Amino acid sequence: MDAKELIARRVAQEIRPGMLVNLGIGLPSMVATYVPASLGVFFQAENGVIGLGARPPEGMEDRHLTDAGGGFVSAVPGAASIDSAMSFGLIRGGHLGMTVLGGLQVDEAGHLANWKVPGKMVPGMGGAMDLVTGAARVVVAMQHAARGASKIVPRCTLPLTALRRVDLVVTDLAVIEPTGVGLILRERAPGVSLEDIRAATEAALVIPADVPEMTLD
């Protein structure tokens, strides 16, 4: 299993029946693949659809139905289309059960930085600030390190996305829960030791007596 699939499958376990869930572009969007239809989950794309479905059959794409990255999608039965005001009203108003976003850094306070690398990359925050501020639960799905540097840091050096402490960080090495007493290491990826995680993590971790391996079905 590659790193991205591992992360996506672990994040999928966080999703509860009937939830409204927003998945960011890229890695987070892979999570949908691992959520059973029987859960009755509705995926939201912030460009205006509740009930995002899989890629449409070849030749049946409609240019009026895309995800937030502009890619063709389908809609599940019971889908609703909404304008941007309603879309962000749902997000800001706490009606979104969970958002899954990528990250550049998460720090010991649980703050996320994911929208700007000053002088290098200034894509804009898109919906990220609203999503992190408003969603009932914020899950960050990202690689543990980039180019050898830990993305779990003592204090974010990149511009913050929001003041709000994220609820869970899932990486290719670990599941980490930011709390008021710091970053608690909750799970190890299969075959990964506590030492591996400590070595790859710049931030201080709170390590409980028992840190089980992720269970991936």
Added chain:
Amino acid sequence: MDAKELIARRVAQEIRPGMLVNLGIGLPSMVATYVPASLGVFFQAENGVIGLGARPPEGMEDRHLTDAGGGFVSAVPGAASIDSAMSFGLIRGGHLGMTVLGGLQVDEAGHLANWKVPGKMVPGMGGAMDLVTGAARVVVAMQHAARGASKIVPRCTLPLTALRRVDLVVTDLAVIEPTGVGLILRERAPGVSLEDIRAATEAALVIPADVPEMTLD
């Protein structure tokens, strides 16, 4: 012609082609009768319809289509139904060309009082404050006097509806234009003299050299 019909017919002349117009409950609602369909005017009822039509044919009333007083109405071709947020967004945002409201008092500053008689009648302002604040043009349609007392007063003694100076007052005796230099008497009702108007008006009026009679077609 009775007083109400006179007022309604004169107000109708203020309406320009293609305007969006809100008519208050009661006397103002009579104005619609005197606006030719050829003007392409859309009447708005603030409870949520643009393109209010006449009373429906007997036996064809629908309880999902009423005016702001709760009375059955029809809708013209090209009508749109909107929710209350959109309805008042149009009103507050200046998209309403004209509102016609009843009044309890108008004063020399052009201020309107029309929603409360302290200790006696406290119906609530409904949409009046938004309408008077936001409409491009505010026309007050009312009797010149009530129980012998002038409703055109030096300064409103009843609670104000808004800070905004109304644009025109049409009564059974006169057409009066509130301006920065006071209440200008613009027209006399048929057969009504300047003396009649002065005698019936508590407020000071600015009286131009020529005050023509209303022309009612």
Added chain:
Amino acid sequence: MKGALTPEQAAELIPDGASLMIGGFMAVGTPERMIDALVARGARGLTVIANDTATPGKGIGKLISAGAVARVIASHIGLNPETQGKMISGEIDCELVPQGTLVERIRAGGMGLGGVLTPAGLATEVEDGKQVVEVEGNRFLLETPLKADFALIGAWQADYVGNLSYLLTAQNFNPVMALAGRTVIAEPESIVPVGVIPPDSVKTPGVLVDHLLVHAG
């Protein structure tokens, strides 16, 4: 969506003293069966947030007559003399809010905004006790969000996942209230299979609705 309730079950869910947003405008679009059930169970001490209190014997007027209501936040109570009487006698505490402000306050509550700035009500009694904020040289009232324990929604069609559509002027406050109730109960005129309401006709996405009322039979 947690499933369909009988009106009696819905009324049991709602404790005495609860705050309720109730959709409708002069009883058009008001969930009448839920109101009847609240009256039948002898509910007491309710706070009702609604455009108006209809007339005695209709919609919210039934709750007023039954003595179920301790507090009203509305834009207009003028067509219900019982509400006026109970306000004057002190039995009902009544907050009157301009209609456009009322709908924006509910929307702000439902959409996670801390408030909105409106010009409606400036320099009137509505200004009393409120923060005035200046933006680009213009003065506005800061109006704060409203939420409620329950939103009781009158709809036209619902599908099995709770998507709602409305008809004509029966829409009014219902869609915004469905955002601002901590528990949302909808009373549709009919319930149809998923897929019958097209995505573009859904005005309230099912993710907002906690319960539907069973059909009237």
Added chain:
Amino acid sequence: MKGALTPEQAAELIPDGASLMIGGFMAVGTPERMIDALVARGARGLTVIANDTATPGKGIGKLISAGAVARVIASHIGLNPETQGKMISGEIDCELVPQGTLVERIRAGGMGLGGVLTPAGLATEVEDGKQVVEVEGNRFLLETPLKADFALIGAWQADYVGNLSYLLTAQNFNPVMALAGRTVIAEPESIVPVGVIPPDSVKTPGVLVDHLLVHAG
């Protein structure tokens, strides 16, 4: 509604230096023929208010490539490297706004609100230079209204009086922008007789629309 324009006539109406709101999300729902006409007439110095600048060769991306744009107010420009390049080189002045804030600012401009209070952006770079307002113990950013000289709207169907409907995720920013442009020009995919779009399917009432673009032929 003043009648139908060719794309060339629409482009002539829009002077160099004008501010434009342009609907669409990654070019989905963007009025492409109007953009092509603006590029063809060599428009210069435009301010574009939009969710994003699409990708080179699509939607607003064409205006960026053509050098027509001096200023952008958007939530995301990350998928158009040309916009990023021109921002870094100083050719384009770029204001990045959280997506939910952007849509509320446009709505406030269109609906006559003086601003809205949002928690999104608090304690981030977005807070810089903004008024922070406390409501009931919580802090919010005061975000001010946006208006534009023109709103260019991409719609699905229009009728002869300018009522507009939208399809699925091609809706996005279009309905709010139709409220906030001083002149509103809509580019529908088809134009149908009055009455073909039912009142409950109208998302932008025709009273907001100044011009339709003639059909593509």
